[in-house]
Amino acid sequence: MSTPDSTSPGTATPIALLADFLDEHRSLLGASLDGLTEEEARRRLVPSRTTLLGLVKHATFVERVWFEEARTGTPRRALGLPENAEDSFVLDPGDTIASIRAAHRAAYQASQAVIADLSGEEIWSGNRRGPLPVPWILLHVLRELAQHAGHADILREQILAARR
Numbered sequence: 001m002s003t004p005d006s007t008s009p010g011t012a013t014p015i016a017l018l019a020d021f022l023d024e025h026r027s028l029l030g031a032s033l034d035g036l037t038e039e040e041a042r043r044r045l046v047p048s049r050t051t052l053l054g055l056v057k058h059a060t061f062v063e064r065v066w067f068e069e070a071r072t073g074t075p076r077r078a079l080g081l082p083e084n085a086e087d088s089f090v091l092d093p094g095d096t097i098a099s100i101r102a103a104h105r106a107a108y109q110a111s112q113a114v115i116a117d118l119s120g121e122e123i124w125s126g127n128r129r130g131p132l133p134v135p136w137i138l139l140h141v142l143r144e145l146a147q148h149a150g151h152a153d154i155l156r157e158q159i160l161a162a163r164r
Contacts, residue, residue, distance in 0.1 A: 015120045018138040019112070025145035026108045029059050032152035033097050040159045041097050052155050054089035055148050056100050061088035062144050063107035066127070066137050067114050073126030 012020075032052050033041055041053040061081055068079055082088050118134055125131040 013120065014135065015115065015118050015138070018135070018142060019115045021142055022115070022138065022145065023108075023112070025142065025149050026059070026104075028149040029056055029145060029152055030101060030104060032056070032149070032156050033101065036097065036156075036159065038096060042091060043159060045155055045158050049086070049089040050151060050155070051089070051091065052152055052159070053095060053097065053100055054091055055152050055155075056104050057091065057095065058085070058088045059145060059148060060100070060104045060107045061085065062141060063104075063111045066141050067107075067111040070124045070127035070132065070137060071114065 033056060036052065042051050044051055062085075064079055064081055065076070065085075068074060069076055069081070076083055082090075115138070120135055122134040123131050124134060124137060127137075
């Protein structure tokens, strides 16, 4: 994983800098599951559907919506994704830490490959909002990942405190 400090801000392209920050937050979110039991990862500590495992599952949805749907115009249903973002937090009985991590890793590695070829001048027209410039999309995904990494931090803190 690269970190924001790994690319020199003075010489890096804006896309490379955004890619570094995206990678940092992907890693933080994935690490929120480290050392947890399956039950802990699924534990609901807030009234919403938000759980640590659900957050990582949702991050997979986010990656695929923005780097597959928005880029290619392929409908969510054809991608095997739920129509609504809220449904991407729902855990299936077969979802495990290992399976959700594997899906998340595959999704963000595919996103990384897409980002590596970007100039920053692209406009993607496959999202429901209509045509959007790639820098806007990258910033939006970064905002999503940062927000959810913060949620994960708090949930993990509560789970670990309950062990005592």
